[in-house]
Amino acid sequence: MRSLLITFVLLQSLFFLETNQVEAASPPNILFIFTDDQAPWALGQSGHPHAKTPNIDRIFQQGAYLVNSFTTTPVCSPSRASLVASRYGSELEITDWIHPRTEPNHGLKPDTVTWMKLLNESGYRTGLIGKWHLGLLDKHHPTQFGYDYFMGFRSGGNVPKDPTLEVNGKNTKLKGLLPDILVDDAIQFINKEQGTPFMLSLHFRAPHTRWLPVAEEDWAPFKDLDPQIPNPDYPDLNVKRVKKMTREYLASVASVDRNVGRLLQSLKQNQLDQNTIIIFSSDHGYNMGHNGIWHKGNGHWVLNKNPKPTPNIPAGQRPNMYDTSLKIPTAVLWPGVTQPNQMIKQTVSNLDWFPTLLEMAQTSKPDNLTIRGRSIVPLLKNEKQTEWDNDFYAEYSTKHQSKTHMRMYRTPEWKLIRDFLNPSRDELYHLTKDKDETNNLINSKDPQVIKIRNQLHQKILSQMKSIDDKVLLQQGQGT
Known part of the structure; x- marks a missing residue:
């Protein structure tokens, strides 16, 4: 009898051990929090004196902070396309950005393979709540690209209060503040069917303009604030306007943060926090008086008097590839993998999410599928790297307010921007000596600077060739 009891106990122990091993090896939940027009500088974590972001900061502090994270194109639609397709x-x-009036039929090609689709096929319950901006037609609908569930808006624009959103396939006028409405729905999505791993993309519209109204508690810290601004001495800067916009922008960021706090609390209450990877990122950076402009890659001057227009650049416009437009705030909190206050300094981009998320979800990439990114999992696991290329290539052909073909190559030390449509706009910056990109060296006579400029130019051409960039052929830049 004693031997039978011992055998039973041993078998039971083995059963529980095997069960725990299976549970430990099960794919994690993934919560991808994605803001709109979120500047890396607009966080308490990055040292902003006025930002109120304790909940977002917690993700950065408890996980890995990717301080050199970039977008391939500093505007909404192409950045989001690169995110989902790694192209x-x-x-x-x-x-x-896809203009709903002039491009109502334009969107992501229906045959585009996305990581959401692959995760969904591997067993994940997938959802998108919030902004899509990759096409209005049904063939461009998020559910055509791997999302089981969608609640939000297909276009790029909306309003911060009483928005019209697609709910159960129908456009519905809702009451309340947009960030609160989106997070209410996100909490419901997370709480549903907890036995199945989920991947939720939560795409806030904030802090995209319009910034107000926000909840009174989000506005209170800023309504009477005289904010510090980054560039008060910029020639002819409209300081009053920059300060007003700064107050409103930071209030919009605070509205996101409050709702991120609600979301984190819900995960903890439902005991999902230890098996959920939380990613925080944005589609691009933002300027608020930096270099005399506000907005993103399709920037606007914020001066008392605008420079004169040129044939392709209207007055008031300042298309750019500044780091303030290209850099994005990014953190990954992966329980059991990332370490508190982990700092990752290698250069990463939104192209990298595709292979990264597949590896996180233990999902394989289809053979012969072209993706441009590389998995950052080794960086998150703090594995020793034999090599990691920290150079970065980006592109932006503006076609709405201005007409440009900007192509950029950046190393940790130098950055070259070529505008193949407007060569007089070319720029070269020595980043290690000029991180704010205020001294354009494109016309320098220094032989060493000329050598670097030529080397970076060849790297741009090589990148354009590798992706069959049509601008290269249009501009006769084949060599």
């Missing part, structure tokens, strides 16, 4: 916007024929 450049020029490859996907989405090179600028």
Whole structure:
């Protein structure tokens, strides 16, 4: 009898051990929080004196902070296309934000393979709540690209209060503040069917303009604030306007943060926090008086008097590839993998999410599928790297307010921007000496600077050739 009891106990122990091993090896949940027009500088974690972001900061502090994270194109639609497909916007024929009036039929090609689709096919319950901006037609609908569930808006624009959103396939006028409505729905999505791993993309519209109204508690810290601004001495800067916009922008960021706090609390209450990877990122950076402009890659001057227009650049416009437009705030909190206050300094981009998320979800990449990114899992696991290329290539062909073909190559030390449509706009910056990109060295006579400029130019051409960039052929730049 004693031997039978011992055998039973041993078998039971083995059963529980095997069960725990299976549970430990099960794919994690993934919560991808994605803001709109979120500047890396607009966080308490990055040292902003006025930002109120304790909940977002917690993700950065408890996980890995990727301080050199970039977008391939500093505007909404092509950045989002690169995120989901790991291809450049020029490859996907989405090179600028999709205009709902002038491009009502334009969107992500239906045959585009996305990581959401692959995760869904591998058993994940997938959802997108919030902004899509990759096409209005049904063939461009998020559910055509791997999302089981969608609640939000297909276009790029909406309003911060009482929005019209697609709910159960129908456009519905809802009451309340947009960030709160989206997170209410996200909490419901997460709480549903907890036995199945989920991947939820939560795409806030904030802090995209319009910034107000926000909840009173989000506005209170800023309504009477005289904010510090980054560039108060910029020649002819409209300081009053920059300060007003700064107050409103930071309030919009605070509205996101409050709702991120609600979401984190829900995960903890449902005991999902230890098996959920939380990713925080944005589609691109933002300027608020930096270099005399506000907005993103299709920037606007914020001066008392605008520079004169040129044939392709209207007065008031300042298309750019500044780091303030290209850099994005990014953190990954992966329980059991990332370490508190982990700092990753290697250069990464939104192209890298595709292979990264597949590896996180233990999902294989189809053979012969072209993707441009590389998995950052080894960086998150703090594995020793034999090599990691920290150079970065980006592109932006503006076609709405301005007409440009900007192509950029960046190393940790130098950055070259070529505008193949407007060569007089070319720029070269020595980043290690000029991180704010205020001294354009493109016309320098220094032989060493000329050598670097030529080397970076060849790297741009090589990148354009590798992705079959049509601008190269149009501009006769084949060599």
